[in-house]
Amino acid sequence: MSWHRKHLLDIESLSAEEILTVLDTARGFKAVGERAIKKVPALRGKTVVNLFVEPSTRTRISFELAEQRLSADVINFSTEASSFKKGETLKDTAKNLEALNADFIIIRHSASGAPHFLSRVVNSSIINAGDGAHEHPTQALLDAFTIRERKGKIAGLNVTILGDILYSRVARSNIWALTKLGAKVTLCGPSTLVPKTFEQMGCRVTHDVDEALREADIIHLLRIQHERQRKTMFPSIGEYTSLFGLNKARLAKTKPDALIMHPGPINRGVEIDSEIADCERSVILQQVTNGLAVRMAVLYLVNGGKVAPEAAV
Amino acid sequence: MPDTTVILDAVAIQRALTRIAHEIAERNSNGAEVALVGIPAVGDHLAFRLGKILAEIWQHPVPVGSLDVSMHRDDLDHRAAPTVHPTVVPFDVTGKTVVLVDDVLFTGRTTRAAMDALNDFGRPKYIQLAVLVDRGHRELPIKADFVGKNVPTRANEKIFVRLTEDRHASDEVILGKK
Numbered sequence: 001m002s003w004h005r006k007h008l009l010d011i012e013s014l015s016a017e018e019i020l021t022v023l024d025t026a027r028g029f030k031a032v033g034e035r036a037i038k039k040v041p042a043l044r045g046k047t048v049v050n051l052f053v054e055p056s057t058r059t060r061i062s063f064e065l066a067e068q069r070l071s072a073d074v075i076n077f078s079t080e081a082s083s084f085k086k087g088e089t090l091k092d093t094a095k096n097l098e099a100l101n102a103d104f105i106i107i108r109h110s111a112s113g114a115p116h117f118l119s120r121v122v123n124s125s126i127i128n129a130g131d132g133a134h135e136h137p138t139q140a141l142l143d144a145f146t147i148r149e150r151k152g153k154i155a156g157l158n159v160t161i162l163g164d165i166l167y168s169r170v171a172r173s174n175i176w177a178l179t180k181l182g183a184k185v186t187l188c189g190p191s192t193l194v195p196k197t198f199e200q201m202g203c204r205v206t207h208d209v210d211e212a213l214r215e216a217d218i219i220h221l222l223r224i225q226h227e228r229q230r231k232t233m234f235p236s237i238g239e240y241t242s243l244f245g246l247n248k249a250r251l252a253k254t255k256p257d258a259l260i261m262h263p264g265p266i267n268r269g270v271e272i273d274s275e276i277a278d279c280e281r282s283v284i285l286q287q288v289t290n291g292l293a294v295r296m297a298v299l300y301l302v303n304g305g306k307v308a309p310e311a312a313v
Numbered sequence: 314m315p316d317t318t319v320i321l322d323a324v325a326i327q328r329a330l331t332r333i334a335h336e337i338a339e340r341n342s343n344g345a346e347v348a349l350v351g352i353p354a355v356g357d358h359l360a361f362r363l364g365k366i367l368a369e370i371w372q373h374p375v376p377v378g379s380l381d382v383s384m385h386r387d388d389l390d391h392r393a394a395p396t397v398h399p400t401v402v403p404f405d406v407t408g409k410t411v412v413l414v415d416d417v418l419f420t421g422r423t424t425r426a427a428m429d430a431l432n433d434f435g436r437p438k439y440i441q442l443a444v445l446v447d448r449g450h451r452e453l454p455i456k457a458d459f460v461g462k463n464v465p466t467r468a469n470e471k472i473f474v475r476l477t478e479d480r481h482a483s484d485e486v487i488l489g490k491k
Contacts, residue, residue: 028381040430042385
């Protein structure tokens with residue numbers, strides 16, 4: 001067991017062993033979700049603040065349920081109803097939360113590095129729930145968990161990430177996690193959204209979608225992020241769908257046991273055909289279930305990471 | 314490892330388990346109501362071994378489960394997060410006599426966490442406690458019903474239970490320094 005971190009800020013700084021510790025721990029927490037009583041007292045008496053400065057539904061709900069199942073007290077802080085509207089800085093907001101003795105702050109922010117900044121200015125444990133186009137570590141961990149659960153391993157698998165890589169924090173975190181665990185990662189999409197510079201992260205870049213999918217064991221689709229895009233990245237949604245969307249014809253040319261993953265929310269008929277999203281090779285809803293277990297595991301480990309390591313009793 | 318003493322060798326461990334099994338059988342006349350629940354990482358192996366011996370005594374299979382207690386510990390604020398092991402309790406504990414099985418009884422806090430964790434699976438009629446080694450230093454009002462060996466220890470000592478299930482060459486219980 002190796003986890004002595006107080007924060008989870010990104011995947012880039014984690015070792016393969018630390019990532020595997022999270023995945024192993026999450027297995028135990030997944031089993032908790034299958035019991036009649038789905039709650040354990042691991043974080044009893046702790047206060048967790050969900051500081052979502054950028055709108056989010058599924059990640060926030062997943063974190064919130066994870067916190068409740070660990071018996072923590074939960075406060076939700078969202079942009080619309082908050083002092084950000086009144087001009088308070090992120091630092092002041094966080095300092096106020098710290099003054100209320102928040103043990104954990106789960107932060108989503110449109111600025112890359114916001115969680116790292118918070119970890120330097122407050123004493124609470126910080127968990128990154130997505131910062132700009134930088135990282136979304138718990139998403140990568142739940143994706144790795146899902147792959148390992150379904151395929152029995154990660155090392156040696158061909159993982160193709162298809163779509164809007166440039167603006168995707170999910171892609172960045174996944175590339176770090178999967179390459180550290182020994183998978184071979186291929187990125188594919190329009191050349192404007194998948195620049196060759198990503199090869200520096202240890203993966204392969206191609207703009208030929210059939211070639212990218214042919215040998216893939218995992219097909220990881222990303223949503224076109226309208227909110228982060230400038231309008232000029234590709235000519236039209238229709239063209240994107242016809243050139244890069246996952247449809248029956250493209251799927252027929254892939255390995256029969258290749259899994260289809262998507263971090264959600266899916267745009268049916270854009271990056272994925274509706275019926276493919278519901279087919280048995282799609283593990284999209286299992287990703288949601290596993291996300292809860294992984295977030296419980298992260299909170300549990302980070303809680304222990306606050307204290308100096310000592311011998312187990 | 315310097316300063317270590319073997320307290321129980323493989324034969325002695327087997328003998329202790331056989332005796333514990335007979336004591337469990339003597340104490341619980343209706344074997345059909347007894348289930349064993351081991352606490353990982355070592356107690357679960359011991360529970361399976363006891364289950365086999367009891368099945369021979371009672372001439373029927375004895376349900377055996379494995380219960381991780383790390384999420385129910387009361388010291389999570391004072392240590393790195395303990396390893397979470399799988400929990401498998403493939404039977405209803407409600408109304409049963411559950412014998413918790415652990416390798417070493419020390420402060421009693423693991424046992425307390427185990428009783429708390431067990432409650433999430435139902436309400437056993439009785440909970441009993443079987444341990445291979447009782448080393449003293451209790452911090453809670455907890456006492457084992459079945460003990461393989463009482464070993465007086467110092468606080469700075471540690472007991473290592475090594476079993477072939479965990480890929481050790483042979484079974485042994487060792488007293489060493491922390």
